[in-house]
Amino acid sequence: MGYLLKGHKPMRNLIRLATLIIILACLCSLPAIGQETGAEVPDKPAAAGEPGDAEEAGPEALEDADIVIGMEPAGEEEASAVEVPLPSQVTVGDLPNDDGTAVYLTWDAFPQETSDVTYTVYLAESRDGPWFEAVSFPANEEYMEEYGHYFPGFFWFQKARHPKSRHVVIVEDVRIGEFNRTGEEIMLPEPVGFTIEPNVGPKNEDGEPIEPGVIDELTGEEVVSQKFVEVEPRKVGTMFLKLTSTVNGETATYPEILEVGARQNWFDTGRLNVLIFAVLFGATVLYFIARARRDPDLFIRKISGLDAVDEAIGRATEMGKPILYLNGMSSLADLPTLAALNILGRVARRVANYESKLTVPCRDPIVLTVAQEIVKAGYADAGRPDAYNADDIFFLTEDQFSYAAAVCGIMMRDKPAANFFMGYYYAESLILAETGASTGAIQIAGTDAPTQLPFFVTTCDYTLIGEELYAASAYLSREPLVLGSLKGQDMAKVFMMFMIVVGTLLMTFGVNFVKDLFKALG
Amino acid sequence: MLNLAILLQAESELLPWQQSMADFFFSDGMVTLGTWIAAGLTLFMFSFVYKDNPLFRFGEHLYLGISAGYLMSLYFFNNMKPKFFYPLMPFLDVSGDTTLNLWVLIPGILGLFIIFRLIPGWGWLSRITFAFYIGGFTGITLPKVLNGLLLPQFYATIDRIPYMVTSWDELVLLINALVLFVGALSVLVYFFFSVEHRGFVGGVSRVGIYTLMIAFGASFGYTIMARVSLLIGRMQFLMFDWIGEEIVGRIAVLFHGG
Incomplete structure (x- = not known):
């Protein structure tokens, strides 16, 4: 814990706050x-x-x-x-x-x-x-x-x-x-x-x-x-x-x-703890967003799977094959989809630079419109607005398994050299990843769906596990909003780790009140 | 307009020709035909296990088209009709349960803004809808996630470590408590992005990734069991609903020698 806190004043302040609480x-x-x-x-x-x-x-x-x-x-x-x-x-x-x-x-x-x-x-x-x-x-x-x-x-x-x-x-x-x-x-x-x-x-x-x-x-x-x-x-x-x-x-x-x-x-006084934690975490995130605006070079450790993104795009370019990018199965209101769209922006810029083809089949019509905007902006940022083709980002269906069947068909027919599975997935994850693996594509997945992670881990070349998806989004975009959120969450984790250690020790000696701080009554 | 009138009509008030159609589609012959079509399409989709082929493509495109159309009609009947058209035009609701409610115009207009994306120069209006949608949903979700997910998980993680072990049960409890304590902390360290994972932190985070992989292994096996049960369900449909119990029984006798 001391190692974690070394040189991090906000963390020390958080720990002091936790002690005070x-x-x-x-x-x-x-x-x-x-x-x-x-x-x-x-x-x-x-x-x-x-x-x-x-x-x-x-x-x-x-x-x-x-x-x-x-x-x-x-x-x-x-x-x-x-x-x-x-x-x-x-x-x-x-x-x-x-x-x-x-x-x-x-x-x-x-x-x-x-x-x-x-x-x-x-x-x-x-x-x-x-x-x-x-x-x-x-x-x-x-x-x-x-x-x-x-x-x-x-x-x-x-x-x-x-x-x-x-x-x-x-x-x-x-x-x-x-x-x-x-x-x-x-x-x-x-x-x-x-x-x-x-x-x-x-x-x-x-x-x-x-x-x-x-x-x-x-x-x-x-x-x-x-x-x-x-x-x-x-x-x-x-x-x-x-x-x-x-x-x-x-x-x-x-x-x-x-x-x-x-x-x-x-x-509801039974939910007072929810309010306190929401305000505490919210304030921490806001503080780090403000800090990230002043200093966009806030440190985030390197995430191994991200190097593979450029590698996969380069490979697709060399092979002259398209890149398939999925934003997951959930709607725009879900955080994994937002993280997936952030990463899509980066991928679109790279693809535009390398003059490859990017295919984005969407399950949600609203995600489709946002994805089109992001890819368009990515091509424009790369100085290749002419290369953007709106028809490459298209809607399939909202039905889970017919969407999966259609994506599998695309994989088999177009044989993309790289498949990206970012966002939230359900039971179709293995069908998609297994089909992609059978085509010989390099596959990178990122999801926080705990039940689907094992399938991506076993069938993909690189997997961003859980929060790594958000970290990847922050690491790539370096946007103060995302970066600050990630740093704020890190501080919240330090606070939680401290509470777990203290709470467990106190529980062991028969004092329950730290555990009760987390009791959700509502 | 005629189609709209039919769509807006209450489902319970079937016209004679609609009743005839319903009787026809639910007749024995049509049900049997439906079973054959379902079985054929199932086999078309399973043919993908061998390789991509025209039968699979036929099934895939049919499935895609039908699902898109079906979901659109569902949205219309379950959302647009009762939540938008009826409150605006209560006279369309033959049950008479709906009263005039002009508030629905606000979400209606917000929905319309998304369609404006199709009109060059008006697409910016859709951003108002997206901002409202994401902001509103996040506001609703945040306390729910804190109250229903985050706090209960921490509540469950903080537990007593039995330091006096006098029985086998207490030993099991001790191991369980230690695994929970070490596992939760090490996984949290693995997902800590503000320091390099070297030295002590690297070691702890390695324990964290091992913990995750063990959990994934258990989850993998559990989910595979569920998937196999789905396959069994589909095979049961093919064997009993399509081929028929009698023929399946005879085949079974043939293989087992009776």
Whole structure:
């Protein structure tokens, strides 16, 4: 590592930055580490707020959420005849980091909870009801711990703040209903907003609804009618929730009706690390682009396969045969295609100098137009605009294997002396490269398709592996934009190598936070 | 205009003559003929294994032409019709699900700019489309790649190295962790372009290229297996759909002596 950093001030700065991030991460993770080792997270004092305030900051938001009402567990004055535990510290809020499709409800768990106690959440369109059961579960399930990823902290790796001592229920788009005894659900129209359609139940053969309490003539049993609640929180505005706990048929209801609304969140705190890394890497690349503009001779090591480019073009010229250049199978939006087009510019200039023929069959119509421009510019740069023939750069088809068949046909008929396979390839790579090899052409490939690289390695004379394709593009063009990007990526690699070494060492001794820096939550 | 009207018509609303055509093409005789044509074309394409020949050229050109035409019609029916023509002319959508949406004019005009390349002097307009296309796509892709590819890979690479080995399983874990650690770092060094690969760095990068080659070897074998399964699928088509199970069975009996 020291060797790599020798004489590279920006690298040293990057390492310093990485160290600073790790120290900051350590400081931010202290409560989390404490939690993991069994430290208690004290309950904050109860607070009340407006609906939908809670989505900003995960656990903090939970503590400052819409409605928090401190309640002592049942057993004192409010106890019913049976000892029914009453939920306490109940909190509702908009689910953070979502697209406005869910709300959450959370409350304190009791020590040693068992399945004897059942929690049930009811919801309604108005404070006066009617109330419909949204979810019901045994008290020893559904803890915050399991749903921690829904509530990332301000720093995404503060995951251990979600204790097992709190329950959570997430209410998303739901369709709640009671079923008739046969278990057949009657489908209702698509849910629109929050609609309550009571007494929409099973129908008899004539299509008439069977009212509650009606005895089914076939089974002789009472038919339970269906009641449905269609909830799409994004469209609802405000909904009302009620929480009960039940033991042995005795129910205790949390006395407050909880009001909550779902909202779309603009910022996903779970992806904060993506933003930080994107900004860091982007800034590094921009810095090196600026440096490459000042000094276009930034050092890039020589890539062995590139010498073969001139060699292959020279060979084709000597043999009087054409050169075949493929830009890959992907579109212009993919980086390998852009790198392939950069290299094409260089090849076109050389071909124009040597007065050879360059054939470029394209799979994508947009790539075709850009390739035509690049080859034309290459011929013009070489002082041979008259030698450019637009018909040599042509479209075949977008279908993968018919394109491959057509290129194979071209190889067999025109017998090009040099084949270039640059860009991204799929299953046709071996067909193309094997056919090219059978014609005796010198072949140079460059791709970052990991599954196709082995085929090019085995059938081509030179292969640019993965990022070498981009490096080749920068090496040949010396364009500040490409050169700066490559240098920026190199710096990012140093940063990553440092993080891997430090992270692995810390992991080995039981400290996970560097690994968690890279955790993608979104 | 008549063709356009037919193309824009909802697929479910077949006219009587269209229904007759559909019945004809899906009749037993036509399906059998289709199988023979498919089998013949398959053999034409396989004949390339021997050498380039007129049969292969026939198959190649037919395949190329049909695929280009088929994909163009697909683009029209799956993209142009529902995403451009219907929002601009909702009355063409017989299902009545589409409402007027003039926003589609923006991508429509951008698409038109590409065609302007055919008009001398107007070709520069296509650069606006390309700039929008590349810029927009890169902006969408960058966070996706970071979130879905780069960060998870680093997350998976950073792992505990078990330094106390007391069982066979832990030894395997140790080897696995070391291979991952050394392999990932050495490959990263191989793809480091800012220093010459000499001395210590050269040695590490050599380990990196060996790691890559071992990975490529495994990938090669795995992919070849998948390719062989494709060949098996095509051979099954020739043997069972074209030649027929009964004849294949008799040939098999002939060779195995029954």
